[in-house]
Amino acid sequence: MTTIETDGHIDTVDDALADDAAARLLSAYEQGRSFLFSGPRGVLLARGVAATMSKTMCARSDLPSRMREFLDGAVEFGRRNPMVVGAVPFGGTLPAHLVLPEEVVRAEPLNVLVPQRKPVSTPSYSVRPVPAPEEYERGVARALRRMEHGDLTKAVLARSLELTSTESIDVHEVLRNLAMADPASYTFAVDLPRRGEDGTRDSYGPQPALERTFLGASPELLVSRRGTQVRSNPMAGSRPRSEDPAEDRRRAAELAASEKDHREHAMVVEAVADALRPFCAELHVPQAPSVISTNAMWHLATEITGELRDPDTTSLHLADALHPTPAVCGTPIDRAREVIAETEPFERGYYAGMVGWCDAAGDGEWVVAIRCAEVEDDAMRLFAGAGIVPGSDPADELAETSAKFRTALTAMGLDQAV
DSSP, X not given: OXXXXXXXXXXXXXXXXXXXXXXXXXXXXXXXXXXXXXXXXXXXXXXXOSEEOOTTTTSSTTHHHHHHHHHHHHHHTTOXXXXXXXXXXXXXXXXXXXXXXXXXXXXXXXXXXXXXXXXXXXXXXXXXXXXXXXXXXXXXXXXXXXXXXXXXXXXXXXXEEEEEESSOOOHHHHHHHHHHHOTTSEEEEEEEOOTTTSSOOOOSOSSXXXXXXXXXXXXXXXXXXXXXXEEEOOEEEEEEOOSSHHHHHHHHHHHXXXXXXXXXXXXXXXXXXXXXXXXXXXXXXXXXXXXXXXSSEEEEXXXXXXXXXXXXXXXXXXXXXXXSOTTTSEEXXXXXXXXXXXXXXXXOTTTTSEEEEEETTSOEEEEXXXXXXXXXXXXXXXXXXXXXXXXXXXXXXXXXXXXHHHHHHHHHTOXXXX
């Protein structure tokens, strides 16, 4: 092990990673006082909290304008190009959680040639699926029956796994494993308010509310803005990877040829393009998706790029206009929300919301909060969803969510413990 100093902080990192500035930032992450955002364009570590946007300011209605007021105020107090970092929930019942950090440190992207992970130092977990697998299949069947009546085209239905450990969960180890398992994904960790402080229901019983962390490794960029350049990379349609090369290629080919998955993907691309078009003087939308891979999954993806019409449009303006996409909600949005509320026996909270940052210049990146978990001391809740469209099979959709759980647990280093 090697001890290094990063901006006054003493950190210990693996010798193999000691010369990697991005890995140093990853090692410098501290639960309870940091925000980490790592992706293909670099690593951002925000430390400390100079100010927090109030619940009133963080209401979903007109959130981008309130953020602009907040950042303008920070500039007046002498902050140079301040930024907000944090998470925006899926629904409108919880406020966004956005803070102005004390300091921000950046580095080039993680340089990991071989995926690495360590077993997390907890002996075992108890696991409770919510809902039970058979109830999830019944929910999918009900959504399909509703589609037969013609008022619903797609609904994304999610499951959760509630894990309880015999010891406190080491968030830093889990986060490191996620980042090292697939550096091409967007790895994030966000400190959340304690249960009840943001309206979150008490789901872990009567024990005192402790520090909460929302973390994950999302493959999907909702939107980024650099100057007047806009980029979005919607995904829909997926297959789990296989360790057998021949089987892995077969799954990729199957996804590429799947009419159902292409139909589902086209809905998402159309919705993203329609939402971005009013903000862009130019918008490029490829005619067909690409099949791309992460360490765990094959995905259909389309990279949409554009040029802003108005340079005052911030990354959060764009993200707010896009969210939620049909990739995490459905089509039409209002009908899909109804089905989700009727079917899922839990509150999504920040799952399927968005995580990212926006600075005073308007630049920023926001990712769709999937492949994620919420951690509170010895408890962890994971989430996984599947897009239900006409032709879906309840057993297949259950299998898809199970595969997503397995790949997330493996990336976290928890597959042996669970």
